[in-house]
Amino acid sequence: QVQLQQSGPGLVKPSQTLSLTCAISGDSVSRNSAAWNWIRQSPSRGLEWLGRTYYRSKWYNDYAVSVKSRITINPDTSKNQFSLQLNSVTPEDTAVYYCARDILNGDTEWGQGTLVTVSS
Amino acid sequence: SALTQPASVSGSPGQSITISCTGTSSDVGGYNLVSWYQQHPGKAPKLMIYEGSKRPSGVSNRFSGSKSGNTASLTISGLQAEDEADYHCCSYAGSDTYVFGTGTKVTVL
Numbered sequence: 001q002v003q004l005q006q007s008g009p010g011l012v013k014p015s016q017t018l019s020l021t022c023a024i025s026g027d028s029v030s031r032n033s034a035a036w037n038w039i040r041q042s043p044s045r046g047l048e049w050l051g052r053t054y055y056r057s058k059w060y061n062d063y064a065v066s067v068k069s070r071i072t073i074n075p076d077t078s079k080n081q082f083s084l085q086l087n088s089v090t091p092e093d094t095a096v097y098y099c100a101r102d103i104l105n106g107d108t109e110w111g112q113g114t115l116v117t118v119s120s
Numbered sequence: 121s122a123l124t125q126p127a128s129v130s131g132s133p134g135q136s137i138t139i140s141c142t143g144t145s146s147d148v149g150g151y152n153l154v155s156w157y158q159q160h161p162g163k164a165p166k167l168m169i170y171e172g173s174k175r176p177s178g179v180s181n182r183f184s185g186s187k188s189g190n191t192a193s194l195t196i197s198g199l200q201a202e203d204e205a206d207y208h209c210c211s212y213a214g215s216d217t218y219v220f221g222t223g224t225k226v227t228v229l
Contacts, residue, residue, distance in 0.1 A: 039220075046122060047157075047165070047208050047220040062216040098164060104155050104212060106176045110164040 002026035004099050004111035012093075012118050018086040022099030022111055029075045029082055030055045037103050038073060038084045041113075042095035049103070053082055089118045123148065123209055123221035130227040136197040139224045141209035142190060147219055149190035153212035156185055156194045160205045168207075169194060196226070204228045 008020035022036070029036060035054035041047045051063035053073045063071050072085040086093060099111040124142040131137040141148065141156075148154055152172045157165035167176050169185035172192065182197045192211070196203055209221035 037218075046223045047210070048122075049210075049218040049220060064217060103210060103218060104153050104170060106167070106170045106174060108155075108167050108170075113164055 002101065002109045004101065004109055006097070006099055006111040006114045008114055008116070010115055010117060012089055012116060013120050014090055014118055015088055018084070018089050018093060018097075018116055018118070020084045020097055020099070020114055020116070021081055022083070023079065023081040024101075025080075027101065027109075029053075029080050030077055032056060034101055034107075036073075036075070036082045037100045039098045039100055039103070040093075040095040041098070045095070048095075050084070050086075091118050094118045121219075123211060123219055125207075125209060125221040125224045127222070128225045128227065130229055131196075131199045132229045133199055133201065135199050136195060137199060137226065139194045139196075139207050139209075139226070141192040141194070141211075141221045143192075143211055143213075143219070144190055147211040147213040148187065148192050148209075150214065151212045152187070154185070154187060154192040155210045156183075156192075157208045157210065158203075158205045159208065165208060199228055201228050 003025045005023045012018045035052045037052040038050040051073050070087045075082045096113045098113050101109045154172050156169040158168050159165045168183045173185040184195045207224045213219040
């Protein structure tokens with residue numbers, strides 16, 4: 001049974017960096033056929049795919065154009081987890097953030113969600 | 121940009137409803153890679169349909185998916201109270217990116 005457990009602060013100040021971690025149990029971040037995603041949801045923007053990391057003999061990242069200049073998703077094989085960093089946040093980045101495996105095939109799994117508020 | 125869904129759809133118990141998800145030839149119309157998610161308040165989305173029309177194990181056969189041109193559709197037949205939730209479509213959008221729909225609130229009257 002795969003589980004994704006999210007952790008990270010729920011409050012971030014404007015202009016600072018939002019950092020979240022998604023710990024994986026029951027699967028491997030390095031599995032050659034999986035992709036590990038970050039998605040966020042806000043009342044104004046709905047669900048928004050942010051990016052993903054995956055391993056296919058080497059590590060790859062793909063990012064949404066809307067956040068490409070500010071986002072980094074990194075795998076951590078020693079802890080079997082992956083992380084999200086979003087720089088220079090504004091109140092517009094306030095949302096529930098989800099990590100998820102493989103969002104377009106039948107093997108998807110999602111984390112529990114983390115509400116992150118950007119406020120001073 | 122986000123795929124277009126109706127803001128709300130409603131139906132009576134036992135009826136069938138259909139939710140549309142309209143994109144472009146660069147996303148919905150270009151690939152057979154549309155998923156549908158159900159989301160109850162305060163919960164993470166749950167996969168109901170993937171690759172346009174496939175149901176994951178455990179999902180009721182009252183849920184079905186289809187596509188015509190640039191529009192994907194989710195049909196819920198035999199509507200039940202527990203189907204009241206938000207529904208979101210998601211499509212591959214080329215260049216290794218994905219796009220979600222605007223979301224639809226389903227109300228069971």
